[in-house]
Amino acid sequence: MARKIIQINKNPVYEIGMITTVFSKDTEFYGDLSFKKSLQINGYMEGEISSDGFLVVGEGAVVKANIRAKTVIISGEVRGNIEAVDRLEIQTGGKLYGNIRTSKLKIADGVVFEGKCEMIREYEKTDRGQKAEKVKADTAS
Secondary structure (H helix, E strand, O other), X not given: OOOEEEEEOOEEEEOOEEOOEEEOOOOEEEEEEEEOOEEEEOOEEEEEEEEOOEEEEOOOOEEEXXXXXXXXXXXXXXXXXXXXXXXXXXXXOOEEEOOEEEOOEEEOXXXXXXXXXXXXXXXXXXXXXXXXXXXXXXXXX
């Protein structure tokens, strides 16, 4: 599991990288949110989330949004569908009410998950990979 390993300047650092932005427990955000690097939400968020980086939904956080990101780590509550291109982790105490699409999935003990899960293959991560797989299929026919 991606666990918090150290803390610098109050921004957590995980095995997959440092959190560049943190929404505190007092933060409420409504609307569409996109970011490039990393974000940890510890408060309330409602809308849509899109990122090429990674998202951490902290303990006690509530997120009502469809999420598309490279990596998603959930310790709080998420209500919405998630597409985690690289991987999704639901840590102890995490709650997810929605469907999952990911290539790697880790679910800890004590998790609530209500929804469907679709595992995607490596070649489905990029359009180039999809085109390459289609070419292989066409040449095999």
